[in-house]
Amino acid sequence: MATSGHQGRKPRADVQRNRAVLLETAQRHFLRHGVGTSLEAVAKEAGVGPATLYRHFPTREALLAAVLQTRSEELVARQADIEQLGDPAEALEQWLRAMEEYFSAYSGLPEPLMAAARAQEPDGPLTIPCDILITATDQYVRAAQHAGHVRASVQGYDLFLAACSLAWIKGNGTDEESLGRLRALIASGYRERDTQA
Amino acid sequence: MATSGHQGRKPRADVQRNRAVLLETAQRHFLRHGVGTSLEAVAKEAGVGPATLYRHFPTREALLAAVLQTRSEELVARQADIEQLGDPAEALEQWLRAMEEYFSAYSGLPEPLMAAARAQEPDGPLTIPCDILITATDQYVRAAQHAGHVRASVQGYDLFLAACSLAWIKGNGTDEESLGRLRALIASGYRERDTQA
DNA sequence: CATCAAAACGGATGCAGCCTCCGTATGCAT
DNA sequence: ATGCATACGGAGGCTGCATCCGTTTTGATG
Numbered sequence: 001m002a003t004s005g006h007q008g009r010k011p012r013a014d015v016q017r018n019r020a021v022l023l024e025t026a027q028r029h030f031l032r033h034g035v036g037t038s039l040e041a042v043a044k045e046a047g048v049g050p051a052t053l054y055r056h057f058p059t060r061e062a063l064l065a066a067v068l069q070t071r072s073e074e075l076v077a078r079q080a081d082i083e084q085l086g087d088p089a090e091a092l093e094q095w096l097r098a099m100e101e102y103f104s105a106y107s108g109l110p111e112p113l114m115a116a117a118r119a120q121e122p123d124g125p126l127t128i129p130c131d132i133l134i135t136a137t138d139q140y141v142r143a144a145q146h147a148g149h150v151r152a153s154v155q156g157y158d159l160f161l162a163a164c165s166l167a168w169i170k171g172n173g174t175d176e177e178s179l180g181r182l183r184a185l186i187a188s189g190y191r192e193r194d195t196q197a
Numbered sequence: 198m199a200t201s202g203h204q205g206r207k208p209r210a211d212v213q214r215n216r217a218v219l220l221e222t223a224q225r226h227f228l229r230h231g232v233g234t235s236l237e238a239v240a241k242e243a244g245v246g247p248a249t250l251y252r253h254f255p256t257r258e259a260l261l262a263a264v265l266q267t268r269s270e271e272l273v274a275r276q277a278d279i280e281q282l283g284d285p286a287e288a289l290e291q292w293l294r295a296m297e298e299y300f301s302a303y304s305g306l307p308e309p310l311m312a313a314a315r316a317q318e319p320d321g322p323l324t325i326p327c328d329i330l331i332t333a334t335d336q337y338v339r340a341a342q343h344a345g346h347v348r349a350s351v352q353g354y355d356l357f358l359a360a361c362s363l364a365w366i367k368g369n370g371t372d373e374e375s376l377g378r379l380r381a382l383i384a385s386g387y388r389e390r391d392t393q394a
Numbered sequence: 395c396a397t398c399a400a401a402a403c404g405g406a407t408g409c410a411g412c413c414t415c416c417g418t419a420t421g422c423a424t
Numbered sequence: 425a426t427g428c429a430t431a432c433g434g435a436g437g438c439t440g441c442a443t444c445c446g447t448t449t450t451g452a453t454g
Binding site: 012014015018043048049050051052055 | 401402403404405
């Protein structure tokens with residue numbers, strides 16, 4: 001699959017190789033140092049000059065989007081699992097957890113996500129992926145609402161924001177205990193009160 | 198009052214003047230460009246060299262703490278108002294709003310606050326102020342719990358985190374509508390369910 | 395296999411911001 | 425008025441970002 005389709009031209013060999021090694025190196029650096037890591041360092045460790053990195057990925061956001069692309073497969077896989085259980089409330093909960101973990105992959109990731117989420121026109125490389133996630137969340141929310149498990153006032157976007165926030169908090173070093181309590185607090189905030197088990 | 202007390206030495210005149218103008222200039226720059234603003238620019242506009250700024254405030258965090266110090270008076274004033282109303286639930290809610298607005302004063306403020314909040318030893322200039330806020334929040338929470346308005350599992354620290362998150366979200370440009378919904382969601386998350394209002 | 399043009403590479407470079415060193419100027423006590 | 429401690433601030437080293445341009449690599453063609 002990769003970039004998919006057949007372009008008008010055939011891609012050169014080293015281009016693909018450089019792109020691949022850049023992506024892998026960037027992912028490791030993002031993991032270790034957060035998304036704010038030095039792009040020069042990434043280029044150097046990838047064995048290419050800075051210009052090559054910028055040629056492949058014009059902005060830090062573009063590089064980030066490309067790295068996330070590979071990770072998003074996990075999320076899709078999770079979606080398959082989630083949709084197999086019939087309970088919409090449980091599905092929503094698991095989906096939110098999946099998103100939160102996805103957002104927590106690299107420290108500093110929530111910031112650009114938030115920036116992309118509020119962008120109206122798809123000007124940034126992250127805008128489309130974000131919109132997809134928000135839309136997906138909204139569907140889970142609606143399903144749970146239809147089943148009477150989630151309050152009517154809640155929107156998918158709200159819970160996307162909540163997941164982003166949780167990831168942000170986690171990324172800033174908060175202990176798992178407090179994080180768990182906050183997660184529970186949010187859950188009991190969006191759940192319908194008169195749930196008859 | 199100022200730095201309070203009587204030191205072993207007497208402070209020089211220009212020192213105090215520089216400190217004052219630096220604080221005022223920094224506040225304006227923080228307001229306009231966020232807490233990540235260029236410190237060199239602050240120094241230049243304050244009419245002093247970079248070294249002077251760093252001598253007065255060794256780190257960005259120190260400068261930030263000093264700037265916040267002046268702002269914290271508003272918060273104290275709010276506390277007086279809040280404690281006058283007898284309803285603990287209402288008091289907690291207003292306190293959380295006050296904190297959120299305080300945290301939203303400058304864009305980028307929540308990050309260092311979070312960093313300071315989890316620090317064990319008071320190594321950072323923001324650690325003490327943060328602990329004060331957390332303790333205060335905990336008192337409001339306990340009062341509301343005692344009155345049966347807030348779930349027993351909730352801790353002050355949790356709501357401090359929540360306020361921080363809301364400020365962070367607001368600072369990242371989210372519209373007031375979504376923000377309001379999320380705020381309501383959190384509120385109905387920490388409130389006790391069987392409130393016989 | 396030799397040749398060639400397009401495409402990609404990467405070092406060099408300019409810029410901005412951080413932070414520190416050290417010679418100089420300033421303020422305060424005497 | 426003098427002297428000394430104290431504070432000042434420009435210069436400079438460092439890191440990271442982003443771009444330009446001479447050189448190299450690649451793959452297509454004869």
